[in-house]
Amino acid sequence: MVEYELPKLGVAGSNPVARSLILIKGENFFEILHQDNESNARTGIIKTKNGEIETPSFMPVATLANVKTQTPKDLINAGVQVFITNTYHLHLRPGEDVIRKLGGLHKFMGWNKPIVTDSGGFQVFSLAQLRKVTDEGVEFSSHIDGRKEFFSPEKVIDIQTELGSNIIHPLDECVPYPSSHSYAEEGLNRTLKWAKRSKSHFSKKERDDILMFGIIQGSTYKDLRKIAVEKIVSLDFSGYAIGGVAVGEPTDEIIEISNFTASLLPSDKPRYLMGVGSPEDIVKAVASGIDLFDCVIPTRNGRTGTVYTKSGKIIIKGNAYKEDNSPIEEGCDCYTCKHFSRAYIRHLFNTGEILGQYLATLHNIRFYMRLMAEMREAINNRIFKDWSDTFIKNFKQEV
Amino acid sequence: MVEYELPKLGVAGSNPVARSLILIKGENFFEILHQDNESNARTGIIKTKNGEIETPSFMPVATLANVKTQTPKDLINAGVQVFITNTYHLHLRPGEDVIRKLGGLHKFMGWNKPIVTDSGGFQVFSLAQLRKVTDEGVEFSSHIDGRKEFFSPEKVIDIQTELGSNIIHPLDECVPYPSSHSYAEEGLNRTLKWAKRSKSHFSKKERDDILMFGIIQGSTYKDLRKIAVEKIVSLDFSGYAIGGVAVGEPTDEIIEISNFTASLLPSDKPRYLMGVGSPEDIVKAVASGIDLFDCVIPTRNGRTGTVYTKSGKIIIKGNAYKEDNSPIEEGCDCYTCKHFSRAYIRHLFNTGEILGQYLATLHNIRFYMRLMAEMREAINNRIFKDWSDTFIKNFKQEV
Numbered sequence: 048m049v050e051y052e053l054p055k056l057g058v059a060g061s062n063p064v065a066r067s068l069i070l071i072k073g074e075n076f077f078e079i080l081h082q083d084n085e086s087n088a089r090t091g092i093i094k095t096k097n098g099e100i101e102t103p104s105f106m107p108v109a110t111l112a113n114v115k116t117q118t119p120k121d122l123i124n125a126g127v128q129v130f131i132t133n134t135y136h137l138h139l140r141p142g143e144d145v146i147r148k149l150g151g152l153h154k155f156m157g158w159n160k161p162i163v164t165d166s167g168g169f170q171v172f173s174l175a176q177l178r179k180v181t182d183e184g185v186e187f188s189s190h191i192d193g194r195k196e197f198f199s200p201e202k203v204i205d206i207q208t209e210l211g212s213n214i215i216h217p218l219d220e221c222v223p224y225p226s227s228h229s230y231a232e233e234g235l236n237r238t239l240k241w242a243k244r245s246k247s248h249f250s251k252k253e254r255d256d257i258l259m260f261g262i263i264q265g266s267t268y269k270d271l272r273k274i275a276v277e278k279i280v281s282l283d284f285s286g287y288a289i290g291g292v293a294v295g296e297p298t299d300e301i302i303e304i305s306n307f308t309a310s311l312l313p314s315d316k317p318r319y320l321m322g323v324g325s326p327e328d329i330v331k332a333v334a335s336g337i338d339l340f341d342c343v344i345p346t347r348n349g350r351t352g353t354v355y356t357k358s359g360k361i362i363i364k365g366n367a368y369k370e371d372n373s374p375i376e377e378g379c380d381c382y383t384c385k386h387f388s389r390a391y392i393r394h395l396f397n398t399g400e401i402l403g404q405y406l407a408t409l410h411n412i413r414f415y416m417r418l419m420a421e422m423r424e425a426i427n428n429r430i431f432k433d434w435s436d437t438f439i440k441n442f443k444q445e446v
Numbered sequence: 447m448v449e450y451e452l453p454k455l456g457v458a459g460s461n462p463v464a465r466s467l468i469l470i471k472g473e474n475f476f477e478i479l480h481q482d483n484e485s486n487a488r489t490g491i492i493k494t495k496n497g498e499i500e501t502p503s504f505m506p507v508a509t510l511a512n513v514k515t516q517t518p519k520d521l522i523n524a525g526v527q528v529f530i531t532n533t534y535h536l537h538l539r540p541g542e543d544v545i546r547k548l549g550g551l552h553k554f555m556g557w558n559k560p561i562v563t564d565s566g567g568f569q570v571f572s573l574a575q576l577r578k579v580t581d582e583g584v585e586f587s588s589h590i591d592g593r594k595e596f597f598s599p600e601k602v603i604d605i606q607t608e609l610g611s612n613i614i615h616p617l618d619e620c621v622p623y624p625s626s627h628s629y630a631e632e633g634l635n636r637t638l639k640w641a642k643r644s645k646s647h648f649s650k651k652e653r654d655d656i657l658m659f660g661i662i663q664g665s666t667y668k669d670l671r672k673i674a675v676e677k678i679v680s681l682d683f684s685g686y687a688i689g690g691v692a693v694g695e696p697t698d699e700i701i702e703i704s705n706f707t708a709s710l711l712p713s714d715k716p717r718y719l720m721g722v723g724s725p726e727d728i729v730k731a732v733a734s735g736i737d738l739f740d741c742v743i744p745t746r747n748g749r750t751g752t753v754y755t756k757s758g759k760i761i762i763k764g765n766a767y768k769e770d771n772s773p774i775e776e777g778c779d780c781y782t783c784k785h786f787s788r789a790y791i792r793h794l795f796n797t798g799e800i801l802g803q804y805l806a807t808l809h810n811i812r813f814y815m816r817l818m819a820e821m822r823e824a825i826n827n828r829i830f831k832d833w834s835d836t837f838i839k840n841f842k843q844e845v
Contacts, residue, residue: 140793
């Protein structure tokens with residue numbers, strides 16, 4: 048911890064004051080602004096070379112170097128501060144060499160704020176064909192054209208560095224749910240070896256401008272999660288990602304494991320829960336002290352016509368909305384809600400118009416951004432427990 | 447012709463002056479601002495209840511109550527002043543009754559500028575199944591669910607009035623290309639009878655706020671076109687649409703027939719060439735004195751990755767653009783060109799991302815709007831002939 052004079056701060060209403068910052072790497076820091084008294088929830092700031100992320104923060108997923116249907120302008124308008132894009136997919140198309148030659152991911156995508164890349168591990172273990180895993184790495188066939196590829200821990204770091212990501216992740220083995228204890232343990236041991244090699248390889252690059260988070264695996268087994276935390280934390284990463292959750296297990300188990308794992312992680316580093324999730328799961332995980340989230344839910348649901356309100360989800364194609372002149376959500380400040388009725392969006396979905404997918408996605412992203420902003424405000428105002436109880440009571444699975 | 451004091455005018459740089467306006471209906475007028483000396487090209491203004499249209503003007507096609515992939519905000523940013531939407535499609539989904547209950551097309555779509563509707567004739571004769579045409583009207587099965595429908599001239603006027611369109615069209619029979627003289631003549635005679643009934647039915651509504659254009663049919667036969675003009679013009683519509691061109695005939699024949707037909711039409715009413723077209727065809731038709739155009743080309747091409755530059759069309763998926771860091775068109779002021787490279791748009795198309803369709807469509811519409819604005823400026827500055835020669839010389843079919 049160091050005292051640090053910060054000229055400007057990305058939180059509305061605060062003044063330049065001397066603050067307690069944790070310098071996690073180079074000039075990049077993590078600062079905890081407020082720690083909730085009634086839960087592990089906290090607000091903070093992660094500073095990267097491309098700007099600050101207010102936490103708890105939700106990262107939309109930009110699988111193929113775009114958040115599906117949305118422009119960077121739309122994301123900015125929605126309040127998005129960071130998104131996550133995909134090492135596996137971008138390696139296959141268009142390739143990290145192409146993106147590097149074109150000036151890196153930020154220039155390629157027209158986005159100058161923070162970008163996070165995953166390790167590609169999840170995709171290699173869920174999407175790729177003819178997988179052959181050894182301690183050396185993983186050989187697989189591209190799901191696009193069957194082309195043989197090989198990911199080693201070193202290669203995955205090289206790809207992410209070449210892409211120009213702000214926060215990168217080491218290659219990990221993500222075991223499916225359910226997995227036996229011994230299978231999960233084997234996967235974990237490989238993940239731990241790979242983490243060490245990744246860290247060592249990345250250190251040689253002397254890239255103080257890029258942060259690397261360690262990934263905690265261990266499936267649903269608490270003993271394995273505990274070992275994972277001890278070993279990964281001993282390698283001293285800039286933050287810690289909880290992986291291998293939300294891979295098919297019941298929602299209670301997601302919360303149970305992420306709660307347990309989060310409680311073991313150091314409090315002075317960002318905690319990231321990968322692939323989560325629904326608004327309710329996010330609210331619960333924030334109470335466990337999670338700072339970062341990513342999930343395809345708001346965008347994928349947007350494209351299929353499931354939209355969010357504080358009362359729950361709406362299937363907009365429903366006949367009930369045929370002559371409904373109200374916006375998706377009363378009071379929502381997004382472009383969709385300010386200009387279009389449920390009836391119009393329903394019409395667009397029922398006639399297969401892309402504009403419907405765009406407008407619904409835009410609303411869903413804004414819904415998630417408002418959710419995170421409200422949580423940050425509730426934590427800062429010391430009313431998070433009340434706020435989250437009310438939110439969960441009102442939010443039905445479907446309305 | 448009346449002298450009319452107009453407090454403000456939608457053309458940049460002009461001052462409030464007494465001007466010669468042709469009041470075509472109620473408070474709606476057509477004004478010719480400048481008539482070219484070397485061609486029949488002219489600039490003008492069509493004023494409707496929902497605002498002014500600067501002519502020559504291009505109308506993007508909003509088949510199903512949206513210009514595919516684009517928001518009203520995007521259209522405004524591109525300089526779109528009016529679009530055309532589809533009587534046949536909107537009757538089937540969601541139905542004119544639904545749109546009326548929701549406040550009409552303008553409210554439904556979030557667009558407060560002029561809207562034109564076609565008669566549905568073209569779709570009934572090209573898309574619908576099991577067609578049965580009598581003088582009374584046309585019975586057909588919906589191409590969506592086979593539901594039996596009947597369009598009479600009166601019904602089509604009712605639908606368009608209910609939708610709340612600014613400029614409507616009478617039901618017409620659009621014969622395919624090629625058609626025999628006798629078949630084309632039969633279709634034309636029916637169109638003429640229907641036009642008379644449409645005019646009479648619409649008059650009873652006393653809707654001075656809605657303009658109706660007559661449609662000139664007659665296939666590629668000049669004698670039929672001449673008869674059509676005489677009969678339709680004798681009914682005194684607010685403007686005249688040239689229909690039944692660009693239905694498969696060679697491009698020279700499109701220009702030949704539209705040129706011939708336009709020359710017969712009164713000069714004090716707007717002339718609209720339906721379904722045209724490519725940038726070159728539009729430039730040539732403007733020289734014939736056409737004021738309004740509509741075509742799916744910029745939007746359909748946008749969705750399949752064909753984009754426009756002044757040097758010609760580009761198939762953006764091409765391997766040549768893999769590492770091309772330049773915008774689609776150097777100097778273009780659209781959002782796409784200001785923020786993204788050809789390489790990025792190519793990547794989006796090659797990975798099937800909707801955002802690519804959106805960005806390419808956005809550029810193409812802006813390209814068309816710049817084309818029309820440049821033509822208006824060239825006509826007003828008395829350099830249209832030079833301008834059009836240069837444009838056509840530079841514009842290759844493909845680059």
